Amino acid sequence: MGQADARILKPEAKPEPIRDAATVVVLRHDAGGARVLMGQRGAAAVFMPSKYVFPGGGVDPSDRAAPRTGLISPTCAERLLRHPTGADPEPDALATAALRELAEETGLHLTETPEPPLRFIFRAITPPGRSRRFDARFFLIDAARIAGDPDDFTDASDELGHLHWIGLTEARALDLPFITEVVLAEVAATLNGAPDLGTPFFDNSGPVPTFRRL
Template structure:
């Protein structure tokens, strides 16, 4: 998962920046909202034993599939360069949790990356996702990612697919106060705070701010700027 933490450092020139997406699923049906999180394996090179949101790397198949969706995104004018990230977030949610955010109907794309999702009998529904943050892993990390974070309400989940792939352990729903006590990467803490602020301003998660937080390198720490998701800003 794309984020920062106490991990082995390498030379910046040896660490390419890869595209990735994360999906924060929030259940607002109870008096206190909860968020879906899981713990990464201790044996994983990147962020071992850390608690994270479902997500992962963008695949070429996500870009191909995104080119076939003309209007099923939120906002409708979401930048074309960002649309594949929304689909990747849905695919990763399916792979890591077994949860489907989609609509009934066959998925035309039968690529390797989307085969498990297609087997559920659904097509992805990216209109259920709202982009709300972007982050680029600082230099010097063993992995670096340019990640778009999306949020979706739990009632957008339309079914279950194949069993989770086991990449995330101890999957569960946590209140935000409980989640804050977990062993989180620094960027996950920041994004969690952004979600809390979003819920305070828009409890129904029905709208979108014109400008979203963008975390990127400022020395060894994160800098927070505001960007639009209606254009694709270049890497800093």
């Protein structure tokens, strides 16, 4: 190969690393029916700009270093440990990240009660080729566990705009990421009495997309 040919060839792009993440689906039951809390990502965001999403984000070192306990049931913890893909966070670290992200992005906090407030309901790994890739675990929280006014977002960061509660059917008319639509359908099925067949997992960690039950 000559020097001219060598200059033409470009080095292969490194695969985008997969970052562990935790997302919170807060479900509210009141006179407005069953509603979830959603917000809109900024138009300039690198990942999923302008999309409506649930509060959530990447697991921080602090979540791993000092995780809270008692946030999830033993069943949820066991499911979170299934199908590891590397240096996966401990279940308590994922639950801690979920509540930290909820507090940062919405300003909402939970009351302290003996029962675990988080339920592990979904897992999805972002497919290759995206600007960011996450191994996201979705947790369901009953809005009755929120301390104070659930409509008070004055302490929220500016990461999500248009924070509001919206019905499950109405939410699907928003500009949503595909996986958010799937999670909404899963929540609706649960509310309609669907049996627990295991936590759904859209696994895009390998060359072939795989659907699993954890």
